[in-house]
Amino acid sequence: MAPITLIIADNHTLVRAGFRALVEELPGVEVVGEADNGREALVLVESLKPQLVLMDIAMPEMNGLEATARISHDFPQVRVLIVSMHANEEYVYQALRSGASGYLLKDSGLKELEIAVRAIARGETYLCPAVSKYVVKDYVRRLESEDTPLDHITPRQREILQLIVAGKSTKDIADILYISAKTVETHRAQLMDRLDIHDIAGLVRYAIRTGLVVLE
Structure with missing residues (x-):
């Protein structure tokens, strides 16, 4: 076998x-x-x-x-x-x-x-x-x-949200994901719109609260 x-x-x-x-x-x-x-x-x-x-x-x-x-x-x-x-x-x-x-x-x-x-x-x-x-x-x-806002964001947007929470800059995220800085900014704007959160601190709190990001 x-x-x-x-x-x-x-x-x-x-x-x-x-x-x-x-x-x-x-x-x-x-x-x-x-x-x-x-x-x-x-x-x-x-x-x-x-x-x-x-x-x-x-x-x-x-x-x-x-x-x-x-x-x-x-x-x-x-x-x-x-x-x-x-x-x-x-x-x-x-x-x-x-x-x-x-x-x-x-x-x-x-x-x-x-x-x-x-x-x-x-x-x-x-x-x-x-x-x-x-x-x-x-x-x-x-x-x-249960139907949460996380169900309505794309895998790429979840990925970018994790990197934002990790403290990565727009350029860092673009380099890691092999996309342009403008594309990163577009995804971030869409994230904030879909989650109705309009600052980075709010995104960080949301990602931790929903379990998308786990702190060691």
Whole structure:
């Protein structure tokens, strides 16, 4: 039987090394790549075509929630297991809304990691016990009823909003995304219009409140 292939996305080198060591103990599971931010994870997913991504949430340039949403949209055959230190219901909800197939806390044991990886590889959804009992009912209710302004901005606009919150200048954003400074300014103006927020401080507060940006 072919191994389950996965990549590890976390901006901490020692954390990635620890996860690699744990995963390599699991029979029939193979680590094929590592990424230190969400943008790099997308590149690796496109080039390596793994079955699964172990994804942290708080990463620079593009966080794990946005990367998960992109993977879910562009590579629906690739499944994402969020591995985070955050047990807060809102983070779990945002992860599932972004398209994650599972959520695991970083202090989980090897056996739970194995259960999660194999369940998700089979096409199932996995939530670790520490968060699942608080989340499922609320998640289903909110998913059926909630419509937020974030649903009405484009992936590019979400990406630019994250970079604005990260303190990047218009020129920095243009260089990172390979677009013109004028295009960045246009996207920023559209963001402010759609969210009805008209200053950078307001955008920062909104992005943090909605879980689009996660502070370490």
